[in-house]
Amino acid sequence: MSDEPSRPPDYPADRAHGAEPRPDVCAEAAVAPFCGRVRELVSQDRFEHICRVAETALAIAGGNGLTELERAQVALAAILHDAARDLPDEELLRLAPPAIELEATHPLTLHGRASRRLAEAWGVTDETVLQAVEGHVFGVQLDQPVGMCVYVADVCEPGRGVNGDLLELAMHDLRAAYKGAVEAKVEYLKATGKPIHPATLAIYRSLPRADRA
Ligand SMILES: [Fe+2]
Ligand SMILES: [Fe+2]
Numbered sequence: 001m002s003d004e005p006s007r008p009p010d011y012p013a014d015r016a017h018g019a020e021p022r023p024d025v026c027a028e029a030a031v032a033p034f035c036g037r038v039r040e041l042v043s044q045d046r047f048e049h050i051c052r053v054a055e056t057a058l059a060i061a062g063g064n065g066l067t068e069l070e071r072a073q074v075a076l077a078a079i080l081h082d083a084a085r086d087l088p089d090e091e092l093l094r095l096a097p098p099a100i101e102l103e104a105t106h107p108l109t110l111h112g113r114a115s116r117r118l119a120e121a122w123g124v125t126d127e128t129v130l131q132a133v134e135g136h137v138f139g140v141q142l143d144q145p146v147g148m149c150v151y152v153a154d155v156c157e158p159g160r161g162v163n164g165d166l167l168e169l170a171m172h173d174l175r176a177a178y179k180g181a182v183e184a185k186v187e188y189l190k191a192t193g194k195p196i197h198p199a200t201l202a203i204y205r206s207l208p209r210a211d212r213a
Contacts, residue, residue: 025054025075034079037122042086049159054078056167057153063171066145070128073146077132080124081150084114102195109197112137139182139203148178155181179207 026035031054039047057078061071084092089107096113098104116134124130131140132147136154140147152170156163156177163181170177186204189196 025051025058025079028075030072031075031079034076034119034122034124037118038079038083041083041118046082046086049157050079050082052157052159053081053150053153056157057149060149060153060167060170060174060177061145064145064149064174066149070146073126073129073132074149076124076126077129077136077146077150078153080115080119080129080133081136081154082111082115083118083133084111087111087114100198102197106195109137138197138199141203141206142175142178142208145174148174152177152181182207 026032038050042050054075057074058071061074066074084095085108087095092107092110092114093104095117096103096110098107098110103109112134116130119130119133128144128146131144132150135144135147136150140151142148152166152174156167156170158167166177166180166184169180182200182204186196186200188194189200
């Protein structure tokens with residue numbers, strides 16, 4: 001769950017970890033050039049988060065039987081997902097012009113779409129990867145396992161120090177973990193009276209009710 005105007009995880013928790021990033025994912029030839037580009041745009045803490053998301057998302061993908069192709073898509077999408085996260089508001093607004101007032105007043109909500117724009121500018125054309133990048137903020141459909149892996153990993157990567165239960169669940173039941181992550185996000189925003197992006201609400205409402213807690 002990342003990056004509504006006021007959700008907790010993408011903020012101070014990012015800095016509360018002590019783990020060093022492991023460079024394994026970025027050692028892959030298909031991903032390495034993008035690691036270099038992303039590293040130039042984000043803080044060190046952010047890049048470490050990104051590396052942990054990639055490792056976590058790959059572990060989740062492996063635990064849920066994603067194919068080799070899907071795992072490659074997961075790795076690339078995870079590396080790209082926060083490419084625009086540390087850009088100034090003006091740059092987010094330029095890359096991803098706001099479509100609604102909430103986006104205009106909370107430019108951080110645009111960072112998924114802006115990261116997608118960067119990825120496109122860097123030559124990424126795989127729509128599965130691009131959807132996963134963009135969807136890590138507002139959510140993805142349940143038929144997008146690559147996007148679900150990235151979304152869930154973003155919420156529960158070990159550096160956040162929270163959502164360990166979600167990670168455990170995600171390792172064997174990605175759909176359940178993803179739905180839990182979306183629901184927790186919406187419930188948090190409702191409980192705190194924070195604005196909820198309509199795209200987030202749309203994803204939330206599309207989840208099968210029978211599976212809701
Ligand atoms: Fe993000
Ligand atoms: Fe993230």
